[in-house]
Amino acid sequence: MRRFEEQDRALYLELAEAFYHSPAVLHPIPAQYMERTFDEMIRSDLYVDGFLISTDEDEPMGYALMSKTFSQECGGLAIWFEEMSVLPAFQGHGVGSKVFEFMEQYYPSWARIRLEVERDNTRAIKLYERLGYQELAYYQMVKDRV
Incomplete structure (x- = not known):
């Protein structure tokens, strides 16, 4: 795993576009949102x-997107595991577990890692629970500026 670089723009946009047209999300998002995210x-x-x-041979298997904030509730750095997408050919081979292991080491000072998942994504929920994650009983609300 490595951080995206400028030359990865087309690959990232392709992976993110596929993710936002999968059952893992509530709805697609405009392409310019993905472009802004990559730029940032x-x-x-x-x-x-x-x-x-x-893979070790640099074959793309997917991507992960993390956001960072400080949280008073957990007393430190909160990492938001925004997105993880593993291409179908690589699913079920422990890739997700390795990504989480990598992230926990990449951010050594994290106080909380937080994520969200669609309730019907039982395969992902089982992975997250196996890795020690538990449900956070908040009712989430958003207001988007359009």
């Missing part, structure tokens, strides 16, 4: 980090 992760790692998940 290349500009700075202050808010967002993007990682290419690949």
